[in-house]
Amino acid sequence: DGFKEKRLSMYSHTGTHMDAPAHLFEGGKTLDRYHVGHFFGKAFVVDAAGQGSKIGREFLEQFEKQLNQADYALFHTGWSIYWGREEYYGNFPCLENEAASYLASFGLKGVGFDNISADPIDDASLANHRIFLGKEMVIVENLKNLESLAGQGFFWFSAMPLRTVEADGSPVRASAILGNI
Known part of the structure; x- marks a missing residue:
């Protein structure tokens, strides 16, 4: 006898979300212009917890073999423990x-982080965003529970955005599928 329907109103960069090139570049690629297969792929977690506030190229070079085989590199920095608190920002x-330039040279579909941004909060130039999005990579931000995937090797990663026309970003439902890959 009737139905229930919720009205949703939010920004495209709400919660765990994905950035597209159109987020920064006029005329940049929007999420609806990517093939749906771009949002799924072979991933691994770079365990960068304890690396401090800056993660350097030298640290990433130890993951070269994995980067050559992956579609997504997801960064566990340990920062997600601050979610919901002022410190998170x-x-x-x-x-x-x-x-970031080194990482972008591997032809990945995207990168993901367990914090709010690929760039420091005070970097108005958004240099890392420009590096990744300039290569038409997607950026997934505000990921959670990456600590449980650190050291697991490769797994399937899915981050499906809403299919919205001309989307510069979108909330995603991110998930990992473990097993033989």
């Missing part, structure tokens, strides 16, 4: 620009 760990 503070001095969270980020890649140095040289490290």
Whole structure:
């Protein structure tokens, strides 16, 4: 006898979400212009917890073999423990620009982070965003529970955005599928 329906109203960069090139670049690729297969792929977690506020290229070089085989590199910095607290928006760990350029050279579909941004909160230039999005990679931000995947090797990763016309970003439902890969 009737139905129930919720009205949703939110920004495209709400919660765990994905950034597309159109987020920064006028005329940049929007999420609806990617093949759905771009949002699924072989992933591994870079355990960067304890690396401090800057993650350098030298640290990433030890993962070269995995980066050559992966579609997604997801960064566990340990910062997600601050979710819901003011500290979450503070001095969270980020890649140095040289490290971001190195990472972008592997032809990945995307990168993911357990914090609010690929760039430091005070970096108005958004240099890392420009590096990744300039290669038409997607950026997944505000991931949780990456600590449980650190050291697991490869797994399937899915981060499906809403199919919205001309989306510069979208909330996603991110998931990992473990097993033989």
